[in-house]
Amino acid sequence: xxxLLIPFCTLLLCQNxxxxxxxxxxxxxxxxxxxxxxxxxxxxxxxxxSENMASIEGLEKTPVNSASIMVPCPWFPEIADxxxxxxxxxxxxxxxxxxxxxxxxxxxxxxxxxxxxxVNKDGYFYASVDSLLSVGKAEEVEIELRNQVKKxxxxxxxxxxxxxxxxxxxxxxDYLAAYMKIGKEFQLPxxxxxxxxxxxxxxxxxxxxxxxxxxxxxxxxxxxxxDQGMAAYYKSVLNNLSPGLNCLxxxxxxxxEETRAVTVDHPYWGAEWRQxxxxxxxxxxxxxxxxxxxxxxxxxxxxxxxxxxxx
Amino acid sequence: xxxLLIPFCTLLLCQNxxxxxxxxxxxxxxxxxxxxxxxxxxxxxxxxxSENMASIEGLEKTPVNSASIMVPCPWFPEIADxxxxxxxxxxxxxxxxxxxxxxxxxxxxxxxxxxxxxVNKDGYFYASVDSLLSVGKAEEVEIELRNQVKKxxxxxxxxxxxxxxxxxxxxxxDYLAAYMKIGKEFQLPxxxxxxxxxxxxxxxxxxxxxxxxxxxxxxxxxxxxxDQGMAAYYKSVLNNLSPGLNCLxxxxxxxxEETRAVTVDHPYWGAEWRQxxxxxxxxxxxxxxxxxxxxxxxxxxxxxxxxxxxx
Numbered sequence: 076x077x078x079l080l081i082p083f084c085t086l087l088l089c090q091n092x093x094x095x096x097x098x099x100x101x102x103x104x105x106x107x108x109x110x111x112x113x114x115x116x117x118x119x120x121x122x123x124x125s126e127n128m129a130s131i132e133g134l135e136k137t138p139v140n141s142a143s144i145m146v147p148c149p150w151f152p153e154i155a156d157x158x159x160x161x162x163x164x165x166x167x168x169x170x171x172x173x174x175x176x177x178x179x180x181x182x183x184x185x186x187x188x189x190x191x192x193x194v195n196k197d198g199y200f201y202a203s204v205d206s207l208l209s210v211g212k213a214e215e216v217e218i219e220l221r222n223q224v225k226k227x228x229x230x231x232x233x234x235x236x237x238x239x240x241x242x243x244x245x246x247x248x249d250y251l252a253a254y255m256k257i258g259k260e261f262q263l264p265x266x267x268x269x270x271x272x273x274x275x276x277x278x279x280x281x282x283x284x285x286x287x288x289x290x291x292x293x294x295x296x297x298x299x300x301x302d303q304g305m306a307a308y309y310k311s312v313l314n315n316l317s318p319g320l321n322c323l324x325x326x327x328x329x330x331x332e333e334t335r336a337v338t339v340d341h342p343y344w345g346a347e348w349r350q351x352x353x354x355x356x357x358x359x360x361x362x363x364x365x366x367x368x369x370x371x372x373x374x375x376x377x378x379x380x381x382x383x384x385x386x
Numbered sequence: 387x388x389x390l391l392i393p394f395c396t397l398l399l400c401q402n403x404x405x406x407x408x409x410x411x412x413x414x415x416x417x418x419x420x421x422x423x424x425x426x427x428x429x430x431x432x433x434x435x436s437e438n439m440a441s442i443e444g445l446e447k448t449p450v451n452s453a454s455i456m457v458p459c460p461w462f463p464e465i466a467d468x469x470x471x472x473x474x475x476x477x478x479x480x481x482x483x484x485x486x487x488x489x490x491x492x493x494x495x496x497x498x499x500x501x502x503x504x505v506n507k508d509g510y511f512y513a514s515v516d517s518l519l520s521v522g523k524a525e526e527v528e529i530e531l532r533n534q535v536k537k538x539x540x541x542x543x544x545x546x547x548x549x550x551x552x553x554x555x556x557x558x559x560d561y562l563a564a565y566m567k568i569g570k571e572f573q574l575p576x577x578x579x580x581x582x583x584x585x586x587x588x589x590x591x592x593x594x595x596x597x598x599x600x601x602x603x604x605x606x607x608x609x610x611x612x613d614q615g616m617a618a619y620y621k622s623v624l625n626n627l628s629p630g631l632n633c634l635x636x637x638x639x640x641x642x643e644e645t646r647a648v649t650v651d652h653p654y655w656g657a658e659w660r661q662x663x664x665x666x667x668x669x670x671x672x673x674x675x676x677x678x679x680x681x682x683x684x685x686x687x688x689x690x691x692x693x694x695x696x697x
Contacts, residue, residue: 124489124490124643124644124647124648125643149460149490149491149492150489150490151491152488152489152490152491152508153488153489153490153647156489177463178435178461178463178464178467179435179460179461179463179464180460180462180463181460184509185498186497186498186499186500187496187497187498187499188497188498188499188500189497189499196540197463197537197540197541198495198537226508226509229507229508230508331643332435332436332642332643332644333435333643333644336435336464337435
């Protein structure tokens with residue numbers, strides 16, 4: 076299951092203007108003022124073979140232009156191999172602190188003795204963010220996040236960004252500080268939105284500077300959107316996209332036996348949901364809407380190189 | 387890949403007679419003298435969803451009457467759930483010290499800090515038994531084997547036996563001693579054949595007693611058998627089965643996208659091989675041959691309860 080960061084658009088715009096990033100985001104990236112900038116981002120790569128194949132197809136044949144990888148997952152070596160051979164793809168680490176499905180599990184890349192508070196009695200990550208939050212120590216979160224990034228680099232991936240599976244790494248101020256700190260260590264932008272300016276934690280405040288990338292909107296389907304039809308939701312997103320920096324989070328996998336077995340008993344973010352994402356983003360309609368709405372697709376690589384690693 | 391224990395039939399029979407087990411195996415199990423006793427055993431449960439589904443189908447609908455589970459693998463929770471709900475099934479632990487496929491990986495259930503010699507730089511088990519043998523310390527093998535059995539018990543599985551994935555846990559005298567020691571600790575029979583009597587290691591010799599189960603023949607298809615057709619091989623096995631205690635190792639999975647992706651670039655023990663096993667053991671011909679040849683199917687549970695745990 077995925078806990079999305081809910082965008083606080085109005086507040087965010089105020090805050091960002093105060094803080095100063097959005098004032099020159101267009102200039103810094105080199106796009107006309109008030110452009111609608113969008114990253115179409117596939118989450119969860121590495122989780123299954125099906126997710127890998129559908130996401131690679133998305134990156135190669137559709138407007139989906141960025142994705143992030145779950146390093147602790149069993150199929151990580153498959154997507155790492157693809158990333159090595161396709162180094163121009165925009166790929167980051169989907170920092171993972173949960174193992175949410177019923178019958179298919181993974182645990183930390185760190186030695187369990189180094190991060191005992193992050194695992195359940197079976198040695199797996201907790202299924203829910205709430206379970207993690209009740210026992211997971213921030214210092215162990217930091218160790219695990221760092222090891223995931225290190226392992227991705229050791230595997231030869233030219234990382235463009237970091238984000239947080241199920242929002243877990245951004246779900247508490249001390250975790251959030253660890254998440255931002257790891258980004259800073261590796262000079263990688265991390266997925267954040269304007270709520271970051273409201274966090275009163277000094278550790279977080281100290282990590283905010285002019286190299287911090289902050290989204291104006293983080294968008295993603297919720298269960299009610301799935302219930303009402305995914306194509307309708309995505310059309311609405313594209314038709315109503317605000318000017319500024321937007322990140323749309325999607326999940327690409329085929330509705331096949333593997334995906335159905337992994338996501339069994341999860342009515343949302345399951346096989347049907349992920350296939351609906353594949354279907355919409357490979358449609359002619361999606362392509363046309365992006366053009367009609369003058370949406371400019373931007374990548375995390377641009378954000379990394381022009382903001383986080385600006386000379 | 388799977389390194390099978392090659393049976394040393396003639397030698398084995400001599401040795402067993404000397405040692406005394408086979409003299410009364412029929413009596414101890416309650417079968418007529420000179421019966422052809424056979425376990426049809428599916429390996430590798432837990433490795434994939436496809437392996438789980440095909441093996442469950444095999445156990446429920448075909449003469450396949452025993453199987454063993456790879457505890458460190460991602461789909462272990464799925465088969466553990468099945469085992470809990472079907473406690474009369476004959477299920478053991480397929481003790482695992484290797485992760486042999488290219489793009490789909492697992493590592494120890496122990497904390498890596500406790501078994502550093504068993505993992506490669508990515509934290510996974512070594513792909514080959516040879517790599518393991520060159521660096522893997524026997525004391526760490528013992529720790530990991532014990533933790534796999536403990537985890538299986540903690541998951542609620544009523545284990546009937548232990549065996550060794552790719553033969554790794556039986557591939558060196560000091561590993562073999564650890565493997566037999568773990569069996570003794572949990573009062574579980576372990577898969578061995580007559581070669582055990584030739585091992586000069588004192589640790590091994592000390593573990594042999596009247597409660598040790600020793601197969602007369604461990605049988606399993608080799609690459610040349612696959613090249614010549616699996617049905618022909620299995621028919622030959624059943625038509626020529628020797629009297630005594632026989633264990634036939636097979637691998638059940640469907641030739642589907644998941645199995646093909648896991649076993650990619652492995653011409654043997656791949657999707658086609660595993661589907662061929664499904665096909666033969668679910669055939670009417672297999673059933674008829676077992677009857678014609680007066681083959682008696684026995685389980686590891688019988689061996690456990692009548693020999694290893696004999697009053």
